[in-house]
Amino acid sequence: MTAASTPMVGLLYNPAVPLVLDALGARVDYVEVIPDRLWYDYGPQAGRNRFSHAALAIDELRRHCADRAVIGHGIGLSLPSAMPLDEAVLDQVAASHRDLGYEWYSEHLSMFLAPHRSVPNAQAGMGLPVPFDEEVLEIVSGKVRRLSDALGGARILMENGTIFSEVPEPDMSEPEFFNRLAAESGAGMLLDLHNLYANCLNLGVSAQDYLAALDPAIVVEIHLAGGDRLKGHYTDSHSRRTPSPVWEWAHEWAPRFPNLAAITFEYHESYHRRLGLAGIAEEVELMADLAARVGEARREAAA
Amino acid sequence: MSLDHFQRGLADLIASPELVRLVRIEPRALDYLYDLTPKEARRLAAIAASPGMEANCMLYRANRLAPVALNLPDLCDALGEQLNPLISAYWAAEPTTDVHFLVEADRFCRYLLARPDALPVAAWPALQREHGQVLSKLAASRHWAGREIFKDRGGGSPAYA
Numbered sequence: 179m180t181a182a183s184t185p186m187v188g189l190l191y192n193p194a195v196p197l198v199l200d201a202l203g204a205r206v207d208y209v210e211v212i213p214d215r216l217w218y219d220y221g222p223q224a225g226r227n228r229f230s231h232a233a234l235a236i237d238e239l240r241r242h243c244a245d246r247a248v249i250g251h252g253i254g255l256s257l258p259s260a261m262p263l264d265e266a267v268l269d270q271v272a273a274s275h276r277d278l279g280y281e282w283y284s285e286h287l288s289m290f291l292a293p294h295r296s297v298p299n300a301q302a303g304m305g306l307p308v309p310f311d312e313e314v315l316e317i318v319s320g321k322v323r324r325l326s327d328a329l330g331g332a333r334i335l336m337e338n339g340t341i342f343s344e345v346p347e348p349d350m351s352e353p354e355f356f357n358r359l360a361a362e363s364g365a366g367m368l369l370d371l372h373n374l375y376a377n378c379l380n381l382g383v384s385a386q387d388y389l390a391a392l393d394p395a396i397v398v399e400i401h402l403a404g405g406d407r408l409k410g411h412y413t414d415s416h417s418r419r420t421p422s423p424v425w426e427w428a429h430e431w432a433p434r435f436p437n438l439a440a441i442t443f444e445y446h447e448s449y450h451r452r453l454g455l456a457g458i459a460e461e462v463e464l465m466a467d468l469a470a471r472v473g474e475a476r477r478e479a480a481a
Numbered sequence: 482m483s484l485d486h487f488q489r490g491l492a493d494l495i496a497s498p499e500l501v502r503l504v505r506i507e508p509r510a511l512d513y514l515y516d517l518t519p520k521e522a523r524r525l526a527a528i529a530a531s532p533g534m535e536a537n538c539m540l541y542r543a544n545r546l547a548p549v550a551l552n553l554p555d556l557c558d559a560l561g562e563q564l565n566p567l568i569s570a571y572w573a574a575e576p577t578t579d580v581h582f583l584v585e586a587d588r589f590c591r592y593l594l595a596r597p598d599a600l601p602v603a604a605w606p607a608l609q610r611e612h613g614q615v616l617s618k619l620a621a622s623r624h625w626a627g628r629e630i631f632k633d634r635g636g637g638s639p640a641y642a
Contacts, residue, residue, distance in 0.1 A: 218581050218622045230623050231630035254580070260485035270631075277631035292492035292577060293485035304540050306491050309524065313484055342533030342540075345524050380533060411536035 184473030194450035208247035250280035256291035288339035319363035353391035370401035548582035
């Protein structure tokens with residue numbers, strides 16, 4: 179990433195995205211792959227047969243990666259959980275990286291795996307909030323370093339989550355946690371502006387205060403998405419196009435992030451028809467406009 | 482270290498509206514269930530009392546219902562009003578989910594098969610047919626088990642370092 183470069187624009191890969199890639203071609207610079215969706219995990223008790231890969235899906239993904247960059251975006255390692263990394267899953271993530279060549283790899287600053295469970299690979303059912311404490315910072319920092327080592331030194335990013343209940347009495351604020359995490363582990367930030375939007379609506383978080391408190395240098399990627407209202411709450415369901423306030427924040431703040439390298443639109447395949455190919459293409463064009471604006475600002479600053 | 486107990490308690494809360502109600506009435510119940518510091522106990526009690534707990538519990542149920550609804554639609558129809566109490570009992574017995582939808586659907590079927598008296602007679606044909614379909618898909622998904630599919634292409638050099 180150079181000071182005068184323009185961020186890439188891309189899509190979170192799902193089974194419907196190949197239709198978009200075939201239609202939009204080079205207008206999509208990269209795909210962001212969730213490696214956990216490339217295999218079936220039968221748990222440690224299955225021994226050497228624990229993982230069975232989705233071979234056809236991987237072949238199709240390779241076809242679309244041939245002339246595009248690839249970013250890895252995991253959900254299965256649950257770095258904030260108070261338990262060791264699942265080394266077998268980590269091995270699979272590393273194998274996928276050796277094959278697909280991730281530009282960088284991101285995980286979530288949310289708890290997906292619950293400690294003390296009887297079911298192998300047991301998931302909590304959703305991403306849960308984590309305490310922004312020194313203890314969690316130390317746990318996540320150590321795992322970030324271990325993950326980076328396993329991926330041959332690849333850069334690791336951590337994504338801010340969407341939550342419905344805050345953990346009170348934190349040692350530090352969420353932006354401070356990300357700043358400290360970057361300083362202590364080298365992890366960059368995947369700034370999900372739609373998650374921030376949901377937290378603003380659900381918890382009264384101030385987006386401006388949050389964004390102003392972040393070290394601008396740690397933000398490497400931005401996520402955009404849309405969601406739904408659910409009985410007085412707002413969900414990050416990846417079901418709609420990006421809401422206007424999120425676009426406004428993106429245009430206001432993205433030019434201030436000197437290391438921003440990618441802007442990603444996320445949607446779930448079950449909403450492909452609702453969004454429509456034309457709607458997704460418009461999101462890609464809007465992201466390209468934003469990326470061009472960031473690039474122009476960088477060139478002006480460098481001149 | 483008690484962070485693991487805090488995280489387990491948090492996962493238990495979103496999986497159990499009954500536990501949320503109990504903790505809202507009697508926060509000291511947490512002390513009997515988990516090994517928590519006073520601060521962690523205050524945190525869990527505050528989370529249980531928060532307005533967002535309703536959304537947490539709803540989303541947990543929606544996420545757990547998805548693999549069952551997608552893979553066992555006729556069984557869900559056949560269970561009718563019995564679906565809610567049966568699947569709630571299953572979730573209480575098995576509070577964690579498996580990310581593999583087919584495994585999760587198979588687990589629910591096996592839970593029902595172990596409790597034949599709780600199952601409406603009219604639901605048996607759908608259970609047997611759709612469980613068989615799930616097992617077939619599971620067998621197919623195991624086709625590549627133990628075989629390495631990823632190729633070592635050098636890992637790609639991170640463009641951003």
